[in-house]
Amino acid sequence: MIPGRKRRGGVFTFVNQSPSLNRQQGPCCNLCRRKFSRKHTVQTWVLTSLSRSRNITTRLTELEEDELQQLPGRSAERMQAHLQTSSPSSTQPVPAARLPCRVKVTAGKRYAWCACGHSQKQPYCDGAHRTKAPSISPLRFTPEKDQTVMLCACKQTKNAPYCDGSHFKVIFQDVVKSVKGVFK
Numbered sequence: 001m002i003p004g005r006k007r008r009g010g011v012f013t014f015v016n017q018s019p020s021l022n023r024q025q026g027p028c029c030n031l032c033r034r035k036f037s038r039k040h041t042v043q044t045w046v047l048t049s050l051s052r053s054r055n056i057t058t059r060l061t062e063l064e065e066d067e068l069q070q071l072p073g074r075s076a077e078r079m080q081a082h083l084q085t086s087s088p089s090s091t092q093p094v095p096a097a098r099l100p101c102r103v104k105v106t107a108g109k110r111y112a113w114c115a116c117g118h119s120q121k122q123p124y125c126d127g128a129h130r131t132k133a134p135s136i137s138p139l140r141f142t143p144e145k146d147q148t149v150m151l152c153a154c155k156q157t158k159n160a161p162y163c164d165g166s167h168f169k170v171i172f173q174d175v176v177k178s179v180k181g182v183f184k
Contacts, residue, residue: 091135093155096122098171100150100163105143112138113151113161123151123161 094117101123105111111124116136118128125138139160143149149162156166 091133093117093133093136095154095156095167095170097153098167098174099153100167101153102148102150104148105146107143107145110140110142111161112140115139115155115160117155123153 093115096114096117096119103123113123114121114125114129115138116129116133118132119126120128129136129138141161151161152159152163152166154167154170156170157164158166
């Protein structure tokens with residue numbers, strides 16, 4: 001059972017156990033960037049407290065599907081997306097951008113290309129993989145001459161770290177997914 005969750009009249013409600021919840025002024029969370037709303041903030045607090053635990057996968061799967069559907073808005077989708085992007089056991093790279101990065105490289109200088117997609121300094125690694133995707137390590141490469149190259153940002157290339165056009169497949173998949181969403 002998740003702390004802070006109580007059953008009342010057949011419906012699960014989330015109990016405010018965070019004293020800092022009442023002092024919040026800005027957007028309630030990074031996931032939605034909505035203005036402060038007490039109901040949504042309690043739900044967000046539950047999500048962040050779950051994500052801080054080591055066994056996030058086990059705890060989030062304890063929430064039943066009907067319990068997730070009772071949360072306001074698209075919260076169930078957000079919780080699933082948060083689980084996929086912030087889980088420490090992430091083994092799949094996350095597309096950092098849909099188009100490749102055009103960069104100038106210097107001959108003989110060693111670069112570390114981000115292979116996980118979590119780096120804030122794309123296309124280069126900033127060490128974010130250590131916490132967000134520990135099973136994925138950066139690709140180190142040294143160019144042979146000074147040139148401008150296209151480095152992959154979608155992380156689907158077969159010719160890492162250079163772009164091979166795989167981002168067109170990622171863009172196509174996104175378009176198909178959004179069109180399917182319109183007809184649901």
